[in-house]
Amino acid sequence: MKLQVFSEIGRLKTVLLHRPGKELENLTPDLLEKLLFDDIPYLKVAQEEHDAFAQTLRDNGVEVLYIKDLVIEALDNHPEVRQHFINQFIEESNILSNTVKNGIYKYLIKMDNYELVSTMIEGIRTHDIEVDTSFSILDMLESEYPFYADPLPNLLFQRDPFATIGNGLAINNMMTDARTRETLFSEYIFAYHPRFENATIPCYKKRTTRWKSEGGDVLVLSPSTLAIGISKRTDPRAIESLARELFHKDASFTTILAFNIPKSRAFMHLDTVFTQVDHGTFTIHPGIMKELTIFEITKNGKKDIRVEKVVTTLEHILEKHLQRPIKLINIGGNDLITAGREQWNDGANTLAIAPGVVIVYSRNHVTNELLRKEGIKVLEIPSSELSRGRGGPRCMSMPLFREEIKE
Numbered sequence: 001m002k003l004q005v006f007s008e009i010g011r012l013k014t015v016l017l018h019r020p021g022k023e024l025e026n027l028t029p030d031l032l033e034k035l036l037f038d039d040i041p042y043l044k045v046a047q048e049e050h051d052a053f054a055q056t057l058r059d060n061g062v063e064v065l066y067i068k069d070l071v072i073e074a075l076d077n078h079p080e081v082r083q084h085f086i087n088q089f090i091e092e093s094n095i096l097s098n099t100v101k102n103g104i105y106k107y108l109i110k111m112d113n114y115e116l117v118s119t120m121i122e123g124i125r126t127h128d129i130e131v132d133t134s135f136s137i138l139d140m141l142e143s144e145y146p147f148y149a150d151p152l153p154n155l156l157f158q159r160d161p162f163a164t165i166g167n168g169l170a171i172n173n174m175m176t177d178a179r180t181r182e183t184l185f186s187e188y189i190f191a192y193h194p195r196f197e198n199a200t201i202p203c204y205k206k207r208t209t210r211w212k213s214e215g216g217d218v219l220v221l222s223p224s225t226l227a228i229g230i231s232k233r234t235d236p237r238a239i240e241s242l243a244r245e246l247f248h249k250d251a252s253f254t255t256i257l258a259f260n261i262p263k264s265r266a267f268m269h270l271d272t273v274f275t276q277v278d279h280g281t282f283t284i285h286p287g288i289m290k291e292l293t294i295f296e297i298t299k300n301g302k303k304d305i306r307v308e309k310v311v312t313t314l315e316h317i318l319e320k321h322l323q324r325p326i327k328l329i330n331i332g333g334n335d336l337i338t339a340g341r342e343q344w345n346d347g348a349n350t351l352a353i354a355p356g357v358v359i360v361y362s363r364n365h366v367t368n369e370l371l372r373k374e375g376i377k378v379l380e381i382p383s384s385e386l387s388r389g390r391g392g393p394r395c396m397s398m399p400l401f402r403e404e405i406k407e
C-alpha cells in the first residue's frame, strides 16, 4: 500500500497501533523515570481501554494495524534478515559484556517470530537466561541490573518512532535510550512487510540520521505545510535537515513552521499542547502561549532553505498558510488549574478521524465539553490506566492513510 497523509483531519482509513502487553508489567518504581512512565498501569485495564480505542476506530471505518503483527509478518516474509535483526537489537540494547551478548543471541535465535518479537518488546530479565558470568567483573556487573534488555513500554505511543508525511516517511533517531530500539521495528516493516516492500515509499529521514527527533512533534497542516515542535525531544537541526530533504524530494511541501515550545516533561512533544480538530480549528494549552516562538522555514532555490523568525501571532501565521480563519480552543477553558490538569492527562492530544470528529480521553471533561460547544463531534474512550504513560489518542496512533480533503 502507499502512504498518504496530507492533513491532520482528512478521513482516517488506516492507522498503526500497539496494544500494550507484558512490557508494562516489567515497569518497577526504580525504572519509571528512565522508562518515561509516571506510574505502573494495571495491564488488564490498560488493554481493555486500548481495545475500546481500537474498536472506536474500527466502528468509524478505520483499518487498525498492530506494529507487533507487522514485524512478525515482515520476518516471516524475509527469514534471511532475522539474524541481522536479532544482532542489531542486541547491539542497541547497551550490553557491554560479550558473554551476555552471546547468551542472548542463543536464547533469541531459537524462538519463533512471535516469541522473538514479544520478548524484544517485553524485555529480557537477567533471570531469563543462563549465562555463565563467573569469568569477568563486567559479566558479573551486567547481571546486577534486573534486565539484560530493557522492556519497551513506550511502543504504545506509535506516533513517535516515525512520521508519515505526504506519501513518504521520516524515521526518527529518538531522543532517549528508552526508545531508540523502537525504530528498528518501523524500519523493518517498511523494508520487509509484503504491504510496503514494493511500494517504493520515499524516506526523508533514517533512524541513523544525526539529529534527534520524534513524531509527536510533527503535524501535517496541509499538502504544503508542516508544523514541527522544537521540543524536549526534537532538535532544531533535525527540522532543518528534514526540510532540505522533504522540499527537494516531495514537490508538494514548501513550508515548515517550527514551533519552539517550553522544554518540560509535561510538554514533551508539540502534540501534547496543540492539535488540529477541524478545518481551521485547533486545541491549544494556554500555558505555552507566552513562551511560544515560531520560525518559518521555506524552500530557497533548488537546494537550500530559508529560515525566518515569525513576528505575527499564531493565528495569523496559521491563517496565512491554511488560507482560512483560525479558531484556537484553550484546553480547560480560561482556568489555568483546569488547563494544567487536563493538559497533563492529554486533554489537548486529540486524534481527528475526519474533519470535526475527534477521539479523546473521557477524563478531560471540561475540554471535551468545550469542543462539543464548538460543534466538534467528540468520541470518548476510557483512560484511567493508559494516561499513566503521558500520551493520549494522538500519541498512541500513527495514521498511514487519510483521505484527501475535498472542500
Ligand SMILES: NC(=[NH2+])NCCC[C@H](N)C(=O)O
Pocket (backbone or CB within 6 Å): 035, 036, 037, 154, 157, 159, 160, 179, 215, 216, 217, 268, 269, 271, 272, 389, 390, 391, 392, 394, 395
Ligand atoms: N506524541 C506524544 N506526545 N507521545 C507521548 C509519549 C509518552 C512517552 N511516555 C514518552 O515519554 O516518550
